[in-house]
Amino acid sequence: MATHRHLLTPVLAALAALLATAALTFSAAPALAHSELVGSTPADGDVVDAAPTELVLEFNENIQELGTEVVVTGPDGASAADGDLAVDGELVTQPLVDGGAGTYTVVWRAVSADGHPISGELAYEVTAVEETTEETTEAEETAEETTAEDTGAEGSSEPAATTADAADEADEGSSSVLPVVAGIAVLAAVVVAVVLVMRRRQAR
Numbered sequence: 001m002a003t004h005r006h007l008l009t010p011v012l013a014a015l016a017a018l019l020a021t022a023a024l025t026f027s028a029a030p031a032l033a034h035s036e037l038v039g040s041t042p043a044d045g046d047v048v049d050a051a052p053t054e055l056v057l058e059f060n061e062n063i064q065e066l067g068t069e070v071v072v073t074g075p076d077g078a079s080a081a082d083g084d085l086a087v088d089g090e091l092v093t094q095p096l097v098d099g100g101a102g103t104y105t106v107v108w109r110a111v112s113a114d115g116h117p118i119s120g121e122l123a124y125e126v127t128a129v130e131e132t133t134e135e136t137t138e139a140e141e142t143a144e145e146t147t148a149e150d151t152g153a154e155g156s157s158e159p160a161a162t163t164a165d166a167a168d169e170a171d172e173g174s175s176s177v178l179p180v181v182a183g184i185a186v187l188a189a190v191v192v193a194v195v196l197v198m199r200r201r202q203a204r
Helices: 002-033 133-203
Strands: 037-041 054-059 063-073 086-088 091-095 102-112 117-126
Touching: 037 102, 037 117, 054 063, 054 102, 063 086, 063 091
Parallel strands: none
Antiparallel strands: 037 054, 054 091, 063 102, 086 091, 102 117
8 A cells, every 4th residue: 555655646746747847838828819009109098289190009919801890089089090900910000091180099900910809099189280282372372472463563563663764765765966056057047148248248
């Protein structure tokens, strides 16, 4: 009996150790397999001065595209998503539209590599909105029209200035010709007077 007991003791000890190892392995396996969110851009609670063009979620391990979803809601209650999300390994990216200033809420669901789903929520705030393309275009068109009007006004003043210069030159020319004409007239009168005097003398 003592011999049998000595033989069973090591066997039982080995079985106990094996069972303990298996229990630890199976209890730790689910924890190791679960994915978790380790960061995001914008991060939860961020306050940004311009609406982001995309939301990026980063996990601690690869994520499956099938079953992964991201819902982004803008301040007006409408969806701020712009197209399909993209899954690249540990990163999940959702393109966004500019929904204006205010608070944006994000509800996400991701599926880990082993098929285990996880989910969560976060929020960020946009304090200012960049000027839209339409408003920028209208401002540029207004500036171009103003420039064209100024250019037209400058162009129309040039012919007027040219006409005034021509009139001044004509006045100056006529003023310089008058003394010459007067001198010729006086000289002609003198010649006529001399001829008349000479004829009278000859008649006598």
